[in-house]
Amino acid sequence: MIIDKKNPATTPAFFSEDYFESFASNHSWEPGWLVDLRKESWATLQEDELVSLKDERWRFSPKSRLSYSHFKSISESSNSINFDHASGSPQNILNTIDNILLDNSDLIADFAEIQGPNLGATQSYHLTNTYFTNGFFLKVSGNQNQKLHLLVNHTCPEERFVTFHKNYVILDDFTEVTLVENFISEDDFSRGGLSNLTHFKIGKGAKLNRILIQNMAEGTSFHNLENFDLHADSLVVNVQCHLGANQSRIETKGNLREPGANFENFSFVSGRGEQLFDQRTEQYHFAPHCSSNLLAKNVLQDEAKSIFAGLIKVDPKAQQTNALQTNRNLLLSRDAEADSLPGLEILANDVRCTHGATTSRLNQEELFYLLSRGIEKKSAESLISLGFLEEIIGKIQDDELTKRIREMVFTHFK
């Protein structure tokens, strides 16, 4: 049993052997490989020492806020995932992981073997692999006559409950899909937690437009780990919008496995109150002639805090790599805080890699200009902030969606 040494009384039940045994027994209908995965993950969880604060992968992070000791138990509600429509056509399959396990488990036979992102949140990773009870599976196979646009909603459970989602997205060669994922709460006061682990396998020449919108209730916790495997000439445009949750740990890794792959990763944070957004990213170039581009922009009000730690990693054989990484932070108050750790680890000698980070306060001349037109200070701040984030929002090619996202940002200034 893992015990929170600082506060053993608050250790949640799901860290006990008895709880796991009972959980495993209830899930004994699952295929053998999944039973093994859960057992192995549980065992690893026992072996893992609680991560020390000195771990570079947790640098600047107030880790206690991201622990699981706030929760009493696990929510296994099947309602925590829903789609605009499930699809069972042979060309594209969108369904819950449970249904796939029951009816079509061959499709996810390699589910246990895929790893990542592995950027530090090992406890979340192993807990999710141990206890996931929901998630979605998407496989896009054939050529589409019309552009495929899919919506998945993840709902954070009620007060003191945490739910674990594990998802798998497969794009076969030369397919294309737009996937929008909303992370929401049942109500404004729910203070549960949602841990979400997603593997994306992007086939040769395939294109994924992915938009993540996290607007959970502000008392909630969000752990989101995602790992993209990109094959030859594939393209991923990943846009993440983070507005909700009291604390978030977000890990995003793009693995450029074969020549010609292109990973575009854009994100914004709009933080207020005491919100914490701990973002870790990695652009890992395994193969030559690949591109990756990352732009993370954060706007912070009040006492909100963001951490951005990004790494560009280039293997010796990944020549002709083109990789960019930029983090820009805009602080609207004296107590807001942004920490930035951009990093490069380049072992090839013929590459073009740049990285940079800036943190600035609100430009007083810009603010005065807006005020001088009669716009109130809070509205002026929201306009300037939205203008700052427009570089990210503008990557989303969906007018309805961008309108909704802008409105969400505006409500953060009321």
Next chain:
Amino acid sequence: MSTLKVQNLSVYIEDKPILNDFSLEIPYGEVHAIMGPNGSGKSTLSKALAAHPNYDIRNGTAELDGHNLIDMEPDEISRAGLFLAFQYPIEVPGVTIANFIRAAIQARMEESKLFKAVDYYKKLYQKMDDLGIDRKFTARSLNDGFSGGEKKRCEILQMAMLDPKFCILDETDSGLDIDALRVVSAGVNSMRSSNRGFLVITHYQRLLDYIVPDKVHVMWEGKIVRSGDKDLASELESKGYDWIKEELAA
């Protein structure tokens, strides 16, 4: 009649006095021009009246239509009816002209009133057409990458949309070619009325050939040192500011 009334105004920037016991009164319906050499305090006057935080008002009063501007925040002053067309309009990336002007109009509306987008765009497009601004500009970021002329036209567009009681034009003619000067001046002239006042700050008589002032004032070392009718501007143009300097020394 209501006026913009400035009395004994002293303004400092970082402990350096710029305006010194400055007084000026402009009744509604009149256009006054202030001319003066570089560093005489013209732009300081405009920024101080608009409550820019870098300008420290240590003495004096400024009233617009019964509002004491000295105690007001910049947004309150704007909503009270004062409009400042900037000498150097600020670039605000990501904020479109349409959203910016819309926010400024909504800030003036009573909460119970509904913003009517159709009426707004109809008026906006009309004003843009009048000022020769391409309608595509509504979606462009405010002043971001604009030419000097485009920035100034955009200032006048904002002025026309916000319908202020009193307008200060701070060197609106700088950076304008002759065609843009005509268009901008026509925009200003179309807004001249008996219930609106203007203060036009300029270095050159050229602008005053298009926006003909009722009075011209010469500013020197933070004070008005001479006032007259529009002929004073011509006199300044032909004689230069040294003439004033010599007179003051005498």
